[in-house]
Every structure is written in C-alpha cells, then in structure tokens.
Amino acid sequence: MEQNKEKTMTASTKEKVAAKPLGKPLDRYVFIENVDMEFRSKKGVFKALENINLNIQQGEFVSIIGHSGCGKSTVLNLIAGLTQPTKGNLFCAGREIARPGPDRAVVFQNHSLLPWLTCFENVYLAVERVFGSETKVNLDVRTHAALDLVGLSHAAEKRPNEISGGMKQRVGIARALAMEPKVLLLDEPFGALDALTRANLQDELAKIIEKSGCTAVMVTHDVDEAVLLSDRIVMMTNGPSATIGEILTVDIPKPRNRLQLAEDKHYNHLRSEVLRFLYERHAKKAA
C-alpha cells in the first residue's frame, strides 16, 4: 500500500515533502480553507457554502453526506475545479486548484459517457489526453487495462446505449481511473442504480481504490455506502450557508465485508451516528 502511494506522487510533490519521512501519507493532500460559495441568480445572491474547512490525507477515502440541496456536490465541483469559490482557497497536492485537471478525475452521477463513442473510445479519449506522448499501442494497452479493471473488456466495442446502467457507471469509473489521477472525485456515483447493482459496484470500487491507493472524495446520500467505503464521513448541515457539521472517523479495518458488518456492533453504532446527525440534529423539513 505505502509503496503504491509513493508511486502516485509526482516529482513536484516529492520535492515539497522531501523533509517529511518517506512512506508516510501526505497531510493536506486535498486542502479546503475557509471556502465560501455564492451563486448569483435573478432573485439575488444565494450563499450555498459558508466557511468550509477540510483536510484530506493522501490515500484517504472521504465521503460527503447531507440532505439534497446542502451543497455537497458544490464542494466536489470546487475540488474538481469546475467552479471557483467566492472566498477561500483549495489545494491539491500542494498546488492551488485553479481549473479542472486530469490529476482530479471525476466520476459523474449520470455516467456522462459520450453516446456516439464506444466504451473503448470513451476511455481512450481520457487516456489520450493524459498520456498523449506515449505510443498508440501503449494508449490501447492502458485503455484495455482500465476496462479490464472494472470487468468490462467484453463490452469495449459497445456503445453506452447498448449496455446497462451499472455497466455505464463502471465505464465512467474506468475512464476516471485510466487517467491515474491523484484524486478520484465521485459525485453520487451509484445514485441512479438499483440496490443490488449498487452493492456490487461498491464492493468493486472498494477493491479498486484499495489496489490503486488513490485518494477519493465521494458525495453520497446513502448512509450505508458512506460507512462501508469511507475512512471519514463529512456530514454537512442544511443549506443555505451550509457548512461542515461533524466529521466521523470510520475506524473499521479494510477490506470490509458487507455481510459481516451487518452484524457488527461498532459498524451499526457509526451508522446510527450518521443517521442521528441527518434525521435528528439536522433534519430537513419535507418540501
């Protein structure tokens, strides 16, 4: 694991942390500092986020959970660089986040595959962009490896409308992972899937992340998903002016087994902690 993490570091980050002992995961790998986010609309200024501070370690899996409309996707978009904060700063691997970049790959909620390209071409588009200097053969190998990782080699030549929702989402994950990102950003990645497919993909994702050792930030509204996958769960208060209410550390060793955990007292305790936050302290009135 530790060695894997070393590999994902680029030269620039290595220089910056040269003073730190090697092998120790980097602190402040993703760092959000006093971030406010306002949206201007016809009705006036809407303050979505207020005073967000978050420090994510390298290799950590962090979930952001909250009621719909609390701005959790906005946090992810800020890390992705798709939107710029009104106030405050965001850093990734010591660099300020100014724009989207392939070091922060995003798995979108609705898979966002291009329907006119095959699965292979969809992944290849990302691979080509990041590793464009390599030979065509190498790019092909990388693309096939990514599809293989999510178990979709057989569907490489199919178009997105020819495969199931779960498979589409897996292609989305393959596209993100093929870029070998420093940080994997997942925006409700399994929200549109049925419960069984979701469970399967969660287990697969856990394995893949374990293998690659990359840092991950996932937005979710599924309590079980958050507890099962995360090292820490960031719980957000309701908007407007949403902020981080509490951060829960999930100290269950990995790999985790869904079935064993169902009976596990500590797991259920953590789960009820999140539920209590969401439905007691920060319950959302029905619209």
Add this chain to the structure above:
Amino acid sequence: MNVVPIHQEILESSKEDTKPAKLQMVKTKAEVTKSTQILPIAQSGFTWGEKSKEIMRQLIPPVIGLLLLLAVWSLIAAQAQGLPGPISTFKAAVVLFSDPFYINGPNDQGIGWNIVSSLQRVALGFGLAAMVGIPLGFMIGRFEFLNRMTAPIISLLRPVSPLAWLPIGLLVFKAANPAAIWVIFISAIWPMIINTAVGVSKVPQDYMNVAKVLNLNEWKILTKILIPSTLPYVLTGVRLSIGVAWLVIVAAEMLTGGVGIGFWVWDEWNNLVVEHIIIAIFVVGIVGLLLEQFLIAIAKRFSYE
C-alpha cells in the same frame, strides 16, 4: 395435463435408475419440438395478418386524402372556365414526360432540363449557404460574444422576403443566374445558422464538464463533443434550408428567366397552357418531397440514440 404426472414419475424413478432418465430426455425433447413446431406457425400467421393490417392502416388515410383532392379539383375544374381537370392534365403529362430532354432553343426545352437546371441552382446556392452557415452557426453557438454580436444582424435580415434580395444580386453580379443563386443562398442560410447555433448551445452540460475535466483542447471538443452532439440540430437546419431553397427557386426563376421550372411555369402562363402549370405544381411538390425524404434518411443514418 397428462405430461406432468408422467414427468414426476420419471423424475422420481430416474434417481434410482439411469434408463428412465434417458426416456425422460426423449420425452422432453419431443415436447420441445412439438411446442417449437406449433409456435412459429402460429406466430408467423399472426404477424402476417398483423402486417397486412398495419400496411392497410398506413395506406388507407393518405389514399383517401389524395382521392379527395382529385375530387375537389375535378369539381372546381367543372365549374371554372379554362381550368383543366385531372384527366386532361394527366393526358398532357403523358405527352410532356414522353420526351423530357428535348432542346428547341434556349427558351424551349424539355421538362427534364428545366428540373435539372433548377436543381443545379438550388444545389449551388444551398451548398454555399451550408458552407458558410454551418461553421458560422458553430462559432455563434460556441462563443457568447459572437452570439451577441450577430444576434441583431440575424434578427434584422432573417425576416426579409427572399425576393427582396434579387435586385441586389442583379446589381452586384450583373447576370440573372448568379443573382438567382444568390437569392437561394441568402434565404437558405438562416435556418442553418440558427439551428446549428441552438444545437451547440444545447450540448448537455455533462458533456462539457467531461471536456473540462479531461482538459480537452478546442479541436477535440469540436470533433468529439460539439459536432456529434449538434449533428441532429444541423440536419434539421439543413432540412428546413433545402425546403426554403426549393420554395424560393420557383419565384426567383420567374423573375430571372432562362431555363428552370419557375421560368417554365411563367412561360406556360404566357402560352396559356394551364395543364402544364398544374403539372409544374405537382413536379415542384414531388421534387421537394423527395429532397426532404432524402435528408430525413441521412438524418436517421446519423442518429446515435
């Protein structure tokens, strides 16, 4: 009903002995073949009836409509003086189409030549309009500044009647043929510009987010996202444009003269051969319909959903 108990017996006995198991296999095979034999016949008979019914359902309304048109036409022709009915028009058409490609001097050519020269003008004017209009539409859709810059010009010029452009064409080109092509160009360009621009602005934000996250360059965005995603809109624009072009050519040729279906209509009016005018109306309609169908076929070919 009988099969089930036998089956059960065999199943039970097959646990003890292998011979009955074989028997069971045979039995089930027979069953399968029986059912597969029956099913296709029933199915094909079913679909055949369904198919012919479906064809009838598709055919009957348009046929009734056309018959009604002919009836109304005959009625009016019987009342009005000088207006030929369907039968005399059909007879004239037979004569006309028996020799479509004769040339008796510049002003007396067969119907085929007239159609061909009109189509040539449309192809040229429309082709030029597509070459200018589609890229322009892409740029207007992609760059907000350009959109705002061109919006007043487009709103000002688009509603202008196509023929109002003819004098300008005659003045600039000093010849009838380029002036007619110019009129086609200027009237066919708007639907392509507008539809392409709308298509580009309607590209789902998700795809643009993908482009941003992947940091695609402008060329990749154009070829991998904008063009495929906008293609249906572009083809709608093309379809509207070719419709407009074909509409306008008749009017333009009436004014410019030469060889062409529009001028032919005017010529036949001067000769008072009303049958030929009616034939021309049908010809214009049918050619327009064929152009439209051709483009719909292309559009279907490129739809990815």
